[in-house]
Amino acid sequence: MEHAKDVANGAQTPQSSGQHTSINKPQDPMDSTKFREAAHAAVDEIINYYDTLPSRRVLSSVEPGYLRSLLPSGPPEDPEPWHEIQKDIESKIMPGLTHWQSPNFMAFFPASSTYPGMLGELYSAAFTAPAFNWLCSPAITELETVVLDWLAKLLNLPDCYLSRGEGGGVIQGSASEAVVTVMVAARERYLREKSEGLEGEAREDKIAHLRGKLVALGSEQAHSSTHKAANIAGTRYRSVPVHLEDDFALTGRGLRKTIEDCKAKGQEPFYLTVSLGTTSTCAVDCFEEIAQVAKDYPSIWIHVDAAYAGAALVCGEFQHHTAHFSAFDSFDMNMHKWLLTNFDASCLYVKRRRDLTDALSITPSYLRNTFSDSGLVTDYRDWQIPLGRRFRAMKIWFVLRTYGISGLKAHIRHHIQLGDLFHGLIKSRSDLFAVLTPPAFALTVITIIPRRQRRQRSSIPADRPDPAHEAYTNDFTPDATNQHLIDANALTKEVYELVNSRGEIFLTSGVVGGVYVIRIVSANPMAEEKYVRRAFDILVKTAEEVLAGKEPVPRENGVEENPLVKMPVPRLG
Amino acid sequence: MEHAKDVANGAQTPQSSGQHTSINKPQDPMDSTKFREAAHAAVDEIINYYDTLPSRRVLSSVEPGYLRSLLPSGPPEDPEPWHEIQKDIESKIMPGLTHWQSPNFMAFFPASSTYPGMLGELYSAAFTAPAFNWLCSPAITELETVVLDWLAKLLNLPDCYLSRGEGGGVIQGSASEAVVTVMVAARERYLREKSEGLEGEAREDKIAHLRGKLVALGSEQAHSSTHKAANIAGTRYRSVPVHLEDDFALTGRGLRKTIEDCKAKGQEPFYLTVSLGTTSTCAVDCFEEIAQVAKDYPSIWIHVDAAYAGAALVCGEFQHHTAHFSAFDSFDMNMHKWLLTNFDASCLYVKRRRDLTDALSITPSYLRNTFSDSGLVTDYRDWQIPLGRRFRAMKIWFVLRTYGISGLKAHIRHHIQLGDLFHGLIKSRSDLFAVLTPPAFALTVITIIPRRQRRQRSSIPADRPDPAHEAYTNDFTPDATNQHLIDANALTKEVYELVNSRGEIFLTSGVVGGVYVIRIVSANPMAEEKYVRRAFDILVKTAEEVLAGKEPVPRENGVEENPLVKMPVPRLG
Structure with a gap:
């Protein structure tokens, strides 16, 4: 359909031969000078993004299909300058991002990104x-x-x-x-x-x-x-x-x-x-x-x-x-x-x-x-x-050299410490939380204890107990007649969904051996004690709120409409 | 083995609890300020790389295993600053690169890279x-x-x-x-x-x-x-x-x-x-x-x-x-x-x-x-x-917008024109070259015509002829008794290997229906008429040199040692 127009516009290739005089290279819409300028602006934006990450809502709250309505139906006919393109990143892309580098991201497993890694990608693309x-x-x-x-x-x-x-x-x-x-x-x-x-x-x-x-x-x-x-x-x-x-x-x-x-x-x-x-x-x-x-x-x-x-x-x-x-x-x-x-x-x-x-x-x-x-x-x-x-080895080379062996160890140990801290906090509220499996590699896996059980049993071991604590293991026996588990699963799911729908922190849930659990892992490069403590506070507050039987948030406020609430349990990777 | 030492160095995680006071985040060896500086230096180096590409030997001449001897046996114990890392790129990585973005790269098919694409990778890594x-x-x-x-x-x-x-x-x-x-x-x-x-x-x-x-x-x-x-x-x-x-x-x-x-x-x-x-x-x-x-x-x-x-x-x-x-x-x-x-x-x-x-x-x-x-x-x-x-859509979005539809068309048509130009040049030396298949999508596929055949047949059609030219098609009949083909294959291979061993341009060869061919495709963003003409001149000179029976380059000069000469026919992707 475009053929006639294209030919009219000079699509016909010249009858070429050794005598042909000159073929003009099309002008490059982003030459070295424009690239330097654009790259500096991009670097500044990325730095600003990382600096503002803690204050951004970790979970996107967009509705499915949000982006199509913000974008034109096709690419532009003619080149657009970088500053036009760049401004769409903050206004159109950012609202739809889940911020995996946010210190409030404690879901799935981390997907780290660091500055030396980014430089590796830049060179990799250059040496394509x-x-x-x-x-x-x-x-x-x-x-x-x-x-x-x-x-x-x-x-x-x-x-x-x-x-x-x-x-x-x-x-x-x-x-x-x-x-x-x-x-x-x-x-x-x-x-x-x-x-x-x-x-x-x-x-x-x-x-x-x-x-x-x-x-x-x-x-x-x-x-x-x-x-x-x-x-x-x-x-x-x-x-x-x-x-x-x-x-x-x-x-x-x-x-x-x-x-x-x-x-x-x-x-x-x-x-x-x-x-x-x-x-x-x-x-x-x-x-x-x-x-x-x-x-x-x-x-x-x-x-x-x-x-x-x-x-x-x-x-x-x-x-x-x-x-x-x-x-x-x-x-x-x-x-x-x-x-x-x-x-x-x-x-x-x-x-x-x-x-x-x-x-x-x-x-x-x-x-x-x-x-x-x-x-x-x-x-x-x-x-x-x-x-x-x-060329993925480049970023690995940059990261290993930038951090050094000592830096890599310090990084891992910092998160192990944060995991231990979080586990300790959870244990301090054994009236609210039970821990399903021993904390490992900075991950803690918890359930919420139903009110009825809390009243009936004065002392629930909050940590995974030694094998003598049969009563505890029985709590998690996946059996249609195990009312404790049925109640705990429903309650844990409710707390999980409410926490995520509010988007202050992002956690994942899962069903392990019939037990509905919340997983908390704070192990990306921005993780810090204060965020871990805040996550604990949010969990306590939300669990208490749900247990108090208080209507969490009026449905008219859009919680029902939030896709997260309707989403099935996310697969863990 | 490291266990004892690590524990002595403080590897033991503290007995944590809600009362634990503070966990120090390890210092980031590349913070925002250092990243900005490093990224600017990287951008300058990449720009300089692209600016100097035409003068770099397109094909690496390193020997297998060259890099290991240049690098230490493991990463450093402590962080290295960016300027230490960066200087190894030019001195250790560059010599081992085949420059796919060089205008003298006419092998395989192009693997384009452009500045807006690189910015896409940078954001993609940032939004990991x-x-x-x-x-x-x-x-x-x-x-x-x-x-x-x-x-x-x-x-x-x-x-x-x-x-x-x-x-x-x-x-x-x-x-x-x-x-x-x-x-x-x-x-x-x-x-x-x-x-x-x-x-x-x-x-x-x-x-x-x-x-x-x-x-x-x-x-x-x-x-x-x-x-x-x-x-x-x-x-x-x-x-x-x-x-x-x-x-x-x-x-x-x-x-x-x-x-x-x-x-x-x-x-x-x-x-x-x-x-x-x-x-x-x-x-x-x-x-x-x-x-x-x-x-x-x-x-x-x-x-x-x-x-x-x-x-x-x-x-x-x-x-x-x-x-x-x-x-x-x-x-x-x-x-x-x-x-x-x-x-x-x-x-x-x-x-x-x-x-x-x-x-x-x-x-x-x-x-x-x-x-x-x-x-x-x-x-x-x-x-x-x-x-x-x-997040690969980012770079596609950047490229489509930076070039616009008109820019993408101009880019393709430029290369089609260069292909037609090259094909015309090849036709002008029908005494030396035959074209196996019609030129298509900027690719030309040629063989060298053996001297004997050139003398016997005054007029070889240089382009792929109409079906009437049975004699031509017969030249390419894959048959052990087809002496023309046997000679042409040996000759084409010799010319191909000599061209690549000199590293001024990089071409690929292949065997198509029993015919040994040289493929020439100049279609990366830096392609230009002058480079295509130079490639033609190199092919003419090398073919004439080989046909003249002249010893191409004394073996002592290291041609024998160049891995390219010993390499089997490279697979085309």
Whole structure:
């Protein structure tokens, strides 16, 4: 439809030849001078944004579809100057942002951003290259290998995950992408092993037969990305039950039982996610027991998902968690959660990089042998789902150097202290709150105690008690006849929804083993004691308000209209 | 091992309680003031980098492993100031960069970067959120929906790809990731359709049986990512033959034959990639014929891969290519290739978003119905492989507004003109060069004509001739007895390797239908006539030098040592 007009406007390309005289380069609407000016204005705006974060409503209160009505129906016909574009950021984008860097953001897990990380993104964009192989831009590949080796040592990973042996690290976009990547590698390794010695059609038939039987495993508390990855990889998924009495950790006993159940049904478990810090309660699976079970099932790929809590491994007091990691196949942690680097920077390590390249390389093997297998060059496209990739090592390099090892440790320990402080505050009001699982990695998981129960029972242990406190555990027995739990769930949900609808702080809730809980985690770079104390005060006030049976806020005031109140329980990542 | 020391250094967290007095926030090594200063220095360095790009050697000449020896074995113990970090960029990173923004970069396809795109990355990092669902930060989701609708209209996509109906767009990291995403959706849709009416074990058995028979299709010239996606999705892959006489386009006839062959073997074709601009020669598949075939096989998902050439659709003179797209299921183009936006910004459109969410959502359906299916909110995590995602719409918004529609068109047409110019120059030396396929989307694909042939045949058509020129087509018949082709391939490879080893310009080569070719595409934002003319001069000089039988450069000069010379033919993306 545009064709006639475009041709009239000079769309026809000239009959070119060696004699053609000159082709004019279109004018650049943002040249160096304009960019310098625009960038300075952008930097000032970002600084101002961070400076004003504590006073901004942490949760956006916009209605679905708010933005379309604020924007034109298409881009402008002619260039717009930067100052016109920039002013729309504060007026149109900011109102729709949830401020993850706000000190009042205590939901999900943090997604840190810091100034050195931003500089890394700026350079990464400037040096843009879809660096799918070494040749594409050697520095992009090599810096990634170097900084991931640095990080592996910082996190006390066993040497088998370093690039100098058969393993190595690669930056992925997210922990969920990492799970898909290793699950595909696990599936292919399993099929290869089980069809060994067969050829041609017999091999194809065997593999086709096996595909329908493959089952990926994760604990009931493993992040949902393992289930999603199984859907993507085209295999079954089965979750291993976990229990409150084990603090929701996956045990060796539970794992063995599920594996045996699967085998009894003719299914083939080929993959397992274990967690260092589950999403709901930061549970740590029983790695030593699992490593024992793994000896009996060496074909099962075991992946450690340490997306959030893995950051704590920079501190010596957490490094005992890695003691059995050499028994596993892969490990992933997100620097973009708790380690001061903006999304995305998910650091995946594998023990045998050949497992990845065997599954994901489509380069004929006679080519692969020349360079890649010699270890001389790494073609990271064969370590991941996509081919192209960004220069993400730059921001990691900047962050590690800007903070230094001492700064990273201080950062983690500060949040652990804040978590302990918050837990202490919660304990001080054991009339109002119960703690479901031990506080871990700065996360506290609480329920509100129903009034009736408070009256009936003079002394509810506020912290997770020793096993003798059976009465306490019984409170959380997921049973349709457990009136305490039914009441507590309804009450906790009401308090949670009221807190979030007011938008002073942002928390997440979840249902863990049938118990409706509120999760509080204050671990982004702006976290401070005063905000943690304020969050506690808000929880106390709101719980007391709800318990007093006081109508929280008149419905006409729009609480009913707030999408948050109507939203289903948000998935935890 | 570090445990004892760390505890001694105060790692023990205090026994906290409500009475705890104060927890000190660690000092921020880069505060606002330091950030402003660092950012200004970074912006100056980036501007200087772009200003000096034409004079930098476009191809890095580092040896594999160069960087590790330049860097320490781990991050510093204590914070380093920005000026220490920054000086390592020029001295250690720059030498290892391949300069994709250099006007002498004429390899692969361009990966554009522009100043407004960089500002987008800066804000995206500042507003960091792993925006997996609407609630996470509504503006991130909503701006994405809006700008992708803008772009769909700019590209003349049929209305079925707009978000107001049943379709919509989503930003993916790369065209290869988009292929995996839609292939998984295609697989699940196919299995669902073919097991309809069955339940329980009967359904599972049917699906398990079908999985082993699924086959994904792409033409021989489709990007390798389709083959890789089939490996990831766990299905077979089969390529459809294409031929020089069709300019390597996939035809309806060829497609139908392959589908019938598969069916005859009991295989189930469920997915097809068609290309608008293949990687090797920018061929455009015969969409009208393919749409006809599709009517007979409505269960096959057809995906249009327009990763590079899709950008040209902003110009009316290319928009006839979209005439049959409503017959297909999905479309993807990379703004990060030829549309002025830094990697990553791959824009994927689907006709039925339910196809994506049915395959990729793990939210129970009773929750999905409340909001997502109402169209009130979009949870983009269910439109992609990973859960988390960056705020990539920001840079697209900035680029579209900074350039305006007129600027985007001028940008594309400038490169088309440069391509035509280059093609004209090549034609002017038909004694040296032959053109394999018609120039398309600024890409020219050439071979060097062997001396013997030049002497024997006084008049070689330099451009791709009309079908009457059988002698010409015969030159490219891939046949072990075709001495012309054997000679031309060796010669073209020699010229290619010599050009790249000298690093004045960077080109890519490839083997297309048995013919070794050099690809030249000058389409990044700095492209200009003078650089295109220089590239032509370099090709002429090098071809003449090689043809003269002159020893190109003494081996002692290190050419032998340059990894490029030893590298296998680089894969084209």
